[in-house]
Amino acid sequence: MGWDAYGQLKPRGDWARRSAPDFTRICPFSPEAADEDAIARNRLGISRHHDGRLGQFETAYVGHAAQGGFREIGSSGGMVTWVADELLARGLVDGVAHVVPADPQADGRFFAYRISRSAEELREGARSRYYPVEMSGVLEQIRSEPGRYAVVGVPCFIKAVQLLRLQDPILQERIAYTLGLFCGHMKSARFAESFAWQLQAPIGDVRAVEYRRKDPGRPANWYTAHLTLADGSARWQDWWHLADGDWGAGFFQNSACDYCDDVVSETADIAFGDAWVEPYSSDGRGTNVVLVRNPDLGILVTQAMADGRLALEEVDAEFVAQTQAAGFRHRREGLAYRLCFSPPALPLSKRVTRSRDLPLRRKLVYRMRRRIAADGHRVFALARSAGMPWLYLRWARASKHVYEALTYLRGPLGRLLARFEGGADAR
Template sequence: MKLPSSPTIDRVLAAELCSGCGMCAGIATDSIRMETVAPGYSRPNVFAALDSSAENRIAAACPGAVVAPWPDAPERDSYWGPSIRILAGHATDPHVRFAGSSGGALSALLIHALATGLVDRVLHVAPDPEYPTRSRLQVSKTAEEVIANAGSRYSASSPLQDIDRVLAEDMRTAFVGKPCDVSALRQLATADPRVAQRIPITLSFFCGGLPSHAGADRIVRQMGLDPARLARFRYRGNGWPGQARAETVDGQVREMSYAESWGNHLSKEVQFRCKICPDAVGGVADIACADAWHGDADGYPSFEEQDGRSLIVTRTAPGDALFASAAVAGVLEASPIPVRDIDLMQPAQARRKRLIVARVASCRLAGHAVPKMDGLDVKKAARKANLREQSRNFLGMLRRIIFKRK
């Protein structure tokens, strides 16, 4: 008996290109559900046949098949994408600033969008009460809910797995997700007019890649605790960059620095799709935020605890209007910065972008599928890479693919 399948999903899964966004499950709710697979990624399971309409929508929107091109804007940078304004700043409410992973800009913008009636609710992710290192879908309608669920979530998440239900409800929704999530939503909008009607604003962030659940479990074990006995877990926040903090059901508490939790554990568990991501900076979101790191004496970001500071990039007219309204209302304090300042704040993002062409070329040579990535300036960024780093990344990716197959 032939099992139900989707040509698009089959191809994406076979090439490890799934980002786990959940768009396919949100489109084909009667045929696909998201499940957790080892070592802890969210992946679609096709359990019933899809009709041709659902297959076509998935093929057009899946970020493992196609990445949305950047929109037109007054300024455009091959690393940092389109922009209307580039600023560094923070939420003026000290509680919001402290609770956020950087300067609380995303949280402040969401709270302002709710307060002004721009949206009725926020669709984002939050800690799963049953598995605190994992994430679940969250709908927030108040400032208190937004703040309670602030902070980075370095774990598998599928914020689009209920997108058809969200679009069917007559409510204006702000969407917050990874760059690949927003890409999927932008692509879906080309076939589904409800996206523009129901979701007037999208926000994203600069993404370092999505780690598996195994990375978080390793952090907890390194702290000397049992992942199965967690009551609460925070990856970051409550300070900048904030400590990873684990609390068990019997009251034990441990913390770990961001430099150690990300650098020694989570970064080693990032899924393959993230290694060739051509838009990890939220280039198709209305607004993208990031850590506006201060460089140390050697020109590298310093992760010493200090008052949070957010990088804020407005990319579209709706995004710029939201920022301007928030600034006038006094909920954000921010000043313009030159685009080249971001090179010092986010050197890892710059490096990844200029090496996408080398990594993708290696994939193609090995017969490994890659997403369509037109309109994202990958070739322009590649011109900034020197021959040595291009060669190392080309060969490194080729070795990975060959040895993975063996």
């Protein structure tokens, strides 16, 4: 894999240019590959619960890790690192493949997959990473080094791992557990560069990027971008002050994300997200929602709850879906609409049916997101090559203004649409 002009990882070399029939069975977006429902049935059998949005699961929870400072070091409730650490501590796995900070001077990237084998190494991977990564190195390591492993990833990565396990007996045997992350979309590497532009920091001087700096005294959904520079100084800014700081608008989004219908890592053994509903979204300490799909991990979690090491409360499918309501609208309702104008030559097999049956304003919102995602890469590339950051930043602010007018009924355009459609919320 290598970087393209837009800061996204794309296939490089001979294999990317020749036909590879076997690859169609493991690419998570291939119409020839099994979908999430089929993968879950094959891996998990029949679960206690099934929901059209969440997939199969045994139990759902809201809460946080109560032991060991896991909550404090995580972006949310610390549950991802806690489960990974527990698997290592119990000897259920020998290593965990997850994303950790990388040295941009040595590796040319800020984050990369690594296999961690200790609690100390695991903690280096805590917090959110909105940055392109790829798994070839850790998969080769798993193939070459016997043992049992857990893999942490976003939905399409976990789906790819499950499809690959069906084709590769070594990975089938050695990958014991998959820990999935709820996902809105993948960003390009240029998102970090945009932070640097707006914080007046040369990207070559940036040594570390944090996308969600945690502050227990502020609501969890008040994101703060934080950069550490070569001289040890730091610069930061709240997302709402950034030209491209509205996550839902789709700045720097990978185009494939517009054709994904899995929000909650349906093929993972256990999956984690943020509890984006009150009172949890106002709790700056962070709170997770957890979907336990593998019964063995269910036993691990309930034992820890009984010991007071996890502070979790059981919830139903509707609660979990509500915490990710915006993601489901974009990936289900929005996807159904986007399928109506996808390229005719693009073969797609999705679990939603194409439909144009939407109010005008929602159609405009989805089209605006698509335009921002597509045009933003080009505008940023032009501004970058010309050495004119202001070109991108002015475009981004104008695009964000239009998007928020459509979405939140702000400004003259928003008020006009509100009168036209009776004030219905398009978000």
